[in-house]
Amino acid sequence: MCALLEPDRTRAAAGRMxxxxxxLRLNGFVVGLPEAExxxxxxxxxxxxxxxxxxxxxxxxxxxxxxxxxxFDDLFEAYWFASGRRRDAxxxxxxxxxxxxxxxxxxxxxxDDAASDAAGNPHSGxxxxxxxxxxxxxIASRQxxxxxxxxxxxxxRGELLEAERLAERLARALRYxxxxxxxxxAAAERLDLRRTLRRSLAKxxxxxxxxxxxxxxxxxxxxxxxxxxxxxxxxxxxFLQFVKGLVGGWAExxxxxxxxxxxxxxxxxxxxxxxxxxxxxxxxxxxxxxGTEIGGCLKVFNERYAKRALNAxxxxxxxxxxxxxxxPELLTKELAxxxxxxxxxxxxxxxxxxxxxxxxxxxxVAARPLLDHFATAHSLESLAALEPQLARL
Amino acid sequence: MTSERxxxxxxxxxxxxxxxxxxxxxxxxxxxxxxxxxLKLNRPLLLEGEAGVGKTEVAKALAxxxxxxxIRLQCYEGLDASAALYEWNYQRQLxxxxxxxxxRAEAEAIEEQIFxxxxxxxxxxxxxxxxxxPVVLLIDEIDRADEAFEAYLLExxxxxxxxVPELGTIAARSRPAxxxxxxxxxxxxxxxxxxxxxxxxxxxxxxxxxxIVLRRVPDLDRRLAEQLxxxxxALRKEDLEKLPGIAETLDxxxxxxxxxxxxxxxxxxxxxxxxLVCLLKTEGDQKAVVPEVVARLxxxxx
Numbered sequence: 001m002c003a004l005l006e007p008d009r010t011r012a013a014a015g016r017m018x019x020x021x022x023x024l025r026l027n028g029f030v031v032g033l034p035e036a037e038x039x040x041x042x043x044x045x046x047x048x049x050x051x052x053x054x055x056x057x058x059x060x061x062x063x064x065x066x067x068x069x070x071x072f073d074d075l076f077e078a079y080w081f082a083s084g085r086r087r088d089a090x091x092x093x094x095x096x097x098x099x100x101x102x103x104x105x106x107x108x109x110x111x112d113d114a115a116s117d118a119a120g121n122p123h124s125g126x127x128x129x130x131x132x133x134x135x136x137x138x139i140a141s142r143q144x145x146x147x148x149x150x151x152x153x154x155x156x157r158g159e160l161l162e163a164e165r166l167a168e169r170l171a172r173a174l175r176y177x178x179x180x181x182x183x184x185x186a187a188a189e190r191l192d193l194r195r196t197l198r199r200s201l202a203k204x205x206x207x208x209x210x211x212x213x214x215x216x217x218x219x220x221x222x223x224x225x226x227x228x229x230x231x232x233x234x235x236x237x238x239f240l241q242f243v244k245g246l247v248g249g250w251a252e253x254x255x256x257x258x259x260x261x262x263x264x265x266x267x268x269x270x271x272x273x274x275x276x277x278x279x280x281x282x283x284x285x286x287x288x289x290x291g292t293e294i295g296g297c298l299k300v301f302n303e304r305y306a307k308r309a310l311n312a313x314x315x316x317x318x319x320x321x322x323x324x325x326x327x328p329e330l331l332t333k334e335l336a337x338x339x340x341x342x343x344x345x346x347x348x349x350x351x352x353x354x355x356x357x358x359x360x361x362x363x364x365v366a367a368r369p370l371l372d373h374f375a376t377a378h379s380l381e382s383l384a385a386l387e388p389q390l391a392r393l
Numbered sequence: 394m395t396s397e398r399x400x401x402x403x404x405x406x407x408x409x410x411x412x413x414x415x416x417x418x419x420x421x422x423x424x425x426x427x428x429x430x431x432l433k434l435n436r437p438l439l440l441e442g443e444a445g446v447g448k449t450e451v452a453k454a455l456a457x458x459x460x461x462x463x464i465r466l467q468c469y470e471g472l473d474a475s476a477a478l479y480e481w482n483y484q485r486q487l488x489x490x491x492x493x494x495x496x497r498a499e500a501e502a503i504e505e506q507i508f509x510x511x512x513x514x515x516x517x518x519x520x521x522x523x524x525x526x527p528v529v530l531l532i533d534e535i536d537r538a539d540e541a542f543e544a545y546l547l548e549x550x551x552x553x554x555x556x557v558p559e560l561g562t563i564a565a566r567s568r569p570a571x572x573x574x575x576x577x578x579x580x581x582x583x584x585x586x587x588x589x590x591x592x593x594x595x596x597x598x599x600x601x602x603x604x605i606v607l608r609r610v611p612d613l614d615r616r617l618a619e620q621l622x623x624x625x626x627a628l629r630k631e632d633l634e635k636l637p638g639i640a641e642t643l644d645x646x647x648x649x650x651x652x653x654x655x656x657x658x659x660x661x662x663x664x665x666x667x668x669l670v671c672l673l674k675t676e677g678d679q680k681a682v683v684p685e686v687v688a689r690l691x692x693x694x695x
Contacts, residue, residue, distance in 0.1 A: 038436075042430075053406050060431070065586060066441060068591075069591065069593040070593075194481060197487065200490070201490070201504055205490030205491055207487075307578055308577060311579075
């Protein structure tokens with residue numbers, strides 16, 4: 001690089017600039033080599049008396065998304081004028097090295113460690129097999145005993161872990177099938193002129209072999225809203241595992257937790273490292289186990305996330321018992337708004353599996369007419385029954 | 394402007410902003426800086442922001458500023474290579490095959506001929522890179538196109554070349570200044586972001602919006618323009634489903650002018666309410682902004 005051939009002063013400045021780029025990287029920016037190079041090259045053009053504009057130019061070059069765009073100024077100040085933010089980055093760095101395991105989530109992720117080990121070494125699983133191979137479904141169906149029991153009654157820790165693992169497998173199996181829908185259809189709607197013409201060359205220009213093409217069907221997009229309030233306590237642990245299986249690694253999906261607030265957890269579920277995932281989730285679920293404001297949370301979802309998360313192929317799954325402390329009118333209004341944006345709206349209520357339970361609480365009554373599908377989710381079998389609902393738009 | 398990386402310093406931003414204003418675009422400093430760098434480094438510029446903040450106008454202003462032709466590619470779901478890059482002219486190809494049927498030409502010769510550039514229909518992207526004069530290429534609402542299309546774009550945006558399997562790689566004759574816009578309805582891939590400079594375009598502040606309105610609707614009384622901009626700024630702070638953009642403000646200004654409302658506070662409330670169809674674009678918003686709310690906002694703006 002030419003900057004290296006220049007006198008010492010420029011070289012020092014280039015060093016500072018590289019330091020700044022590293023500083024941004026530590027704070028989560030993705031800055032490639034070409035950008036770093038361009039930033040150094042820009043040094044020659046920067047007027048030191050015109051720092052404000054220099055900052056604007058560097059921001060245009062180095063920030064790549066809205067969040068980074070907004071954070072940039074602070075980080076710029078911190079680096080070039082050495083104020084507080086820089087130490088953050090260092091702290092964050094060490095944080096990764098010594099992650100504490102918050103107690104609540106230990107059980108969730110203990111076997112996840114094992115699972116990722118198994119994934120790393122395909123022979124260590126000893127026939128358990130990964131869900132992608134389709135085995136997940138088979139194994140799940142053999143476990144009929146666990147299948148039909150109400151998840152509430154799974155008291156024994158071992159049983160619970162087993163149920164969670166099955167749930168994740170089931171969810172993965174669902175995902176697998178759905179993702180496989182992305183394929184070319186044999187019966188097609190449009191003539192592929194390009195290929196037809198190419199084939200016709202051999203026949204002197206007579207299009208005898210016709211080539212057809214169809215738009216591949218796209219997989220549905222799943223958005224899950226999971227209630228983790230106190231009344232759902234018996235199920236939410238297990239559902240979280242289910243959601244993790246469904247969403248983790250599936251690009252076209254999105255997951256949110258809600259109790260009195262709404263939190264997006266997609267990134268945490270995509271996290272490969274189970275310890276990191278656990279740390280993030282546990283930070284996020286502060287307040288878990290309290291009351292529920294379904295309407296308010298849906299409002300937040302509609303305002304902040306819906307535009308991005310939902311499209312005409314979206315299936316929204318709400319997992320909640322419908323015990324809402326907010327006004328049912330708000331719930332109805334927000335649910336209607338949600339319904340307008342999504343293709344299908346599914347509500348899973350674990351209580352529906354209880355004998356003698358009637359969904360008569362206010363929120364459920366208000367929500368009922370808006371739902372495309374209203375089903376129970378108290379056992380693994382009932383979750384498995386969800387598949388046709390997801391496969392059909 | 395040259396594509397030299399070093400050498401003469403950059404033009405001061407205020408000067409660039411003045412030149413942009415001269416062609417009818419009121420840029421704020423961050424946007425001007427981004428535009429300038431994008432021209433200098435010859436990198437595409439990705440503009441993200443709410444609908445109606447004037448992202449598309451940036452490309453038009455850039456074209457006017459540089460005296461270049463503007464080529465626009467409007468993205469939509471299902472946009473594919475044949476609509477964006479190139480397409481073979483099948484009718485002409487078939488015709489050519491028929492025409493050569495009797496002169497016993499070699500099949501290879503025919504193939505060579507009908508898969509040549511003469512039989513290629515240029516769609517916006519190919520058009521942009523094969524123009525002799527550099528153009529401004531606007532790829533509008535890239536978030537509407539599907540992810541597969543983004544991947545097509547990468548080759549064009551980073552190397553300025555297009556590969557046609559039958560023909561080989563067509564390299565750019567000139568490098569277009571590229572502007573991509575996105576309403577952020579979908580997260581764009583990192584690969585695409587990496588190839589672009591980025592600028593987030595926000596709603597303009599009061600002073601800038603006033604300048605835009607006065608410039609675009611010159612017949613408008615200054616006092617009314619101030620009121621109107623104040624009203625729209627206050628309206629954006631309300632809890633609405635769809636916030637009015639600059640285009641809406643301009644529509645409304647024109648409407649008020651047409652309706653003969655000279656002053657928001659003293660004008661006929663019913664007419665004023667009716668004119669709000671220019672600003673409020675959903676049923677919910679129209680219901681939410683009742684006459685009392687309008688009166689309150691007018692009070693704030695006055």
